[in-house]
Amino acid sequence: MxxxxxxxxxxxxxxxxxxxxxxxxxxxxxxxxxxxxxxxxxxxxxxxxxxxxxxxxxxxxxxxxxxxxxxxxxxxxxxxxxxxxxxxxxxxxxxxxxxxxxxxxxxxxxxxxxxxxxxxxxxxxxxxxxxxxxxxxxxxIEVTARCNTVIGGNGVFASRLQPNHPTDDIKGILSSLLDGLSYAVGDAVLGVNPAIDSVESTTAVLNLLQDVKTRYAVPTQICVLSHISTQMKALKAGAPTDLFFQSIAGSEKALGSFAASCDMLGEADDLIRKSRTANRLDNTGNYMYFETGQGSELSSDFHHGADQQTMESRCYGLARRYKPFLVNTVVGFIGPEYLYDGRQVIRAAHEDVFCGKMHGLPMGIDCCYTNHMSADQNDIDNLIVLAAAAGASYVMGVPQSDDIMLMYQSTGYHDIAAVRELLGLKPIEPFSAWAENLGILENGRLGKNAGNAAIFKL
Amino acid sequence: MQTLDGKTTEYLKSTTPARICLGRTGSRYKTADYLRFQTDQYAAANAVTAEVDEKTLKDLGLFEVKTLCRDKTQMLTRPDLGRLLGKAAVKKIKSCCIPSPDAQIYVGDGLSAAAVAANAGDLLPAIRLSLEYEGISVGTPFFVRYCRVNTAKIIGDILKPRVTCVLIGERPGLLTVGSMSAYIAYNAGPSMSEGDYNVLSNISKNGIPPVEAAAVITDIIKAMLKQKTSGYGLIL
Known part of the structure; x- marks a missing residue:
């Protein structure tokens, strides 16, 4: 050597x-x-x-x-x-x-x-x-994964609907949720980051998501992205969920800094499969949701002298053990000390999507930036198109790309519609058929009811 | 262009500060919404480099120390320096603060000077009053310029409080440039990890109002003192 x-x-x-x-x-x-x-x-x-x-x-x-x-x-x-x-x-x-x-x-x-x-x-x-x-x-590399619906595959560009609210207000979350659905956003998951990491708040938001999914017959998944131990407690107390979420890192100690461990992830995967069996649902699919992002190991000082791209790839090595339904890098979330500007964010995004897909993961991406980085929305307009062209399986849908709880900018409902239009991509089936049926989509393009949240009767 | 049911739209918009029910032109935003977003994003980006001024600190009654960062720009790329205090700063803290209080609260600018001006004036006295009412001793508050959250490890080590709480400016968002977080830990010191903090974020008039936040922070501190732990192990 x-x-x-x-x-x-x-x-x-x-x-x-x-x-x-x-x-x-x-x-x-x-x-x-x-x-x-x-x-x-x-x-x-x-x-x-x-x-x-x-x-x-x-x-x-x-x-x-x-x-x-x-x-x-x-x-x-x-x-x-x-x-x-x-x-x-x-x-x-x-x-x-x-x-x-x-x-x-x-x-x-x-x-x-x-x-x-x-x-x-x-x-x-x-x-x-x-x-x-x-x-x-x-x-x-085409990767598919199956929960209630199947994500991935050629011609499909899915989205997580992320209707966050600064105080987890149920009515506020509902409003952003209906607005997003009216743009055919939310086929990967209806997923809320809670402001308050408690069983009570997690349960309240999960109940809302389940209610919306059932009432409007939306063929999708639900998830609240609190700490995995909080979600497990909520599920054990009877709250509904389709996926267990956790932020992960590329070393045991860095994972520990998220107060998580490999045992805990394994336990969560077992628990959700058992819970599906108890509810007479198929339990042979994919039920974990992981988020990653270059720099988190260095942030916790457990990078072991390795570079951030190699540590990020190790996150995917960890993730593939649990056969997740969703994995995405939150590429520009962490700040300029790790990725300084739009150019570095876009480079990291390509590396992450490639490394994730090579690991056999249904890799998505949160195309995003923070206000203390040298980047703006034009960088993200570029990145979302590049990500879709590279076959990333999903992106985030946030009202006009501005997350009012996490205080960063991602991609908006309109942006997902625009990319689908630009590259001829569609949401996951049967979500796509659901949207066509409601006039939100017409032949794959935004239809007469697109952007009209009033079609969902409260 | 589509028209919405006006009443429903009004109602939905009233429930959240999110940019919803904007309508569309084709698959894109309409001109006014597009330009409003860009205006707000540039304002947020500009707010990052603002400094907390002398008058604000005088009004808050806080003395000042500085981390090893030279300026805000260096603070953005050198979080390691933003966690460290020089000898002079350590000496000043030791000489001005009462040692080993039950709870040590201090303020850091973090990524938002505006957050300090907007929230610290309501937060500090409210937390102090309710803790002291319960017979919990509160340390001497101060201000750390170019401050990162993990200064708590050093402050905990210097002053040896049972609970350390840093009130720190969050990175500016489009909704507000003046939002604050509280990072609170039991027995804070060099060996603690991120998971040992309990965090309350989004403290601002658009999120959790300071007076309400003070009540939550007080409850968290009381729980830590009682359970002698913090982080995910803390039962709230």
Whole structure:
């Protein structure tokens, strides 16, 4: 294993695979903050050239967090398909990139091959890809997942309806919810971030979501994104839910900083399956919902000296164990100390969608930014189109893209309609048929009742 | 362009400050809504770099210390410096504050100077009064400029209160640029993790009004003192 490369007449030496991975990353403010970034583009290129010649086995055998001390590493390593790994182990990362992009390799091939790749291997190959490489590879991979409806597949562009309210006011949430449904938004999930993380508030919002789903016969899922332990308590006390949500991170300790653990995620998955059985519902589908985002490990100081893109890929390695229905990166939420501007956000978004889909996840994306970043809504207008073109399975629908509770800007109801119009994409079936039936959509385009929340009688 | 049932629209809009029932032109926003959004977004982005002025601190009766950040711009990319205090700041805190109170409350600018001016004046006395009424001792309040939440680890270490509470400006949003959060922890110190905080966010006239927030914060502090823990383990 050669950890050096001569470029521009200068020899650059690296002390570990972890250092090569970090320095091969595209420029991100978070890697600079963590002091793991390349000093300049010359060192960055030396790292990329070094990485291109390392093998799949080199990367697998050198996880960025030790196997002995980290449960996420153990989940990633132990979950590997040995036969697939043996077929890949001698390939260099450069050869792997060519193989992924080749016409000879289909999306189905990629999903099979990737069972033999650790999250670090998938992260590594992303570092040798440009934005368009990442999009082409992402688009190849079709992932579907099933809860009440089936998400994913070609030609489908789904959305989470996110009708948050600063005080969890039920009437306020309902108003944003009906407005969103009137734009054919909400086919992935009706999902509220609560302002107050209590069983009482979680239950009240879940009851509202269930009521709307039933009363207007909306074929979709519901979820309240409180802490997973709060949601489990609410379910045990009789609250309805279709999905269990949790924010996750790429190391055991970083996950712990969210007061969550691998055991807790496993327990939640068991609980929701049992609860479905008790309610005489099919329990063989996908019932977890995870959110991620580059930088959260550094934020909690449990990044173990690894770069944020590699740590993000490890989130997907953790996620794939629980066969989730939804996974999305909240790409621009964390702030300028991790992703400084629109350009870094868009780069990270492409990496995340690619790494997520390579892990076989139904990958969505919250195309977003905060007001202390150097970005604005035009960056997000670009990103949502790029994400849809790359085959991201869903995005967020927030009233005029402004979340009044989380205080950041995402994508709006109108934006989802515009992207579907632009690229000829549709909501999930049977949600699409539901919207056509109500005149919200007509032949896939916004119809006569689109934007008219008054069609839903209160 | 579509027309809505006027009465329903009025009612729905009255229930939330969210930008709903806007109608549409094609699949896009109408001109007035588009421009209002952009106006508000630029205002929020501009608010990030504003500073808390001397007069505000004098009115609040707070003395000031500064983290290791040079200015607001550095604070955005160096959260590590925004969590640290220099020797002079530590000395000032030690000499001006009573040690080991039951509850230590302090104010940080965070990402919104406007939040300090808008909320601290109502929050601080209300929390102090209701805690002292219950016989809980409250430490000397002060202000930290270029402050991140995790200054609580250092403040907890310096003053050794049982409960540490930082009232800090949130990043500005379009709805309000002056929203505040309270991060509260039992036995705050260098080894604590994010999950050890209990958080009340959205404190503003558009979210949880300061007086109401003060009551919630007081309840959280009382619960921590009684249960001797904080974070997700705390039963509220």
């Amino acid at each position: 050669l950890l050096s490369h001569t470029v521009y007449g200068q020899t650059f030496r690296f002390s570990s695979v972890k250092e090569v991975l970090a320095k091969a990353n595209e420029y991100k403010s978070g890697d600079v903050l963590a002091r793991v970034a390349a000093a300049d583009n010359r060192e960055r290129m030396a790292a990329k050239l070094t990485l291109a010649e390392l093998t799949v086995a080199d990367i697998r055998e050198n996880p960025v967090v030790p196997y002995e001390t980290d449960e996420v590493t153990r989940i990633i390593q132990d979950g590997l398909d040995d036969a697939e790994y043996r077929r890949l182990r001698g390939l260099t990362i450069g050869e792997l990139r060519d193989k992924i992009l080749s016409d000879e390799t289909s999306g189905i091939d990629l999903l099979k091959m990737s069972r033999g790749m650790t999250s670090e291997v998938i992260a590594a190959v992303a570092k040798l890809m440009g934005n368009l490489d990442l999009m082409i590879a992402s688009k190849k």
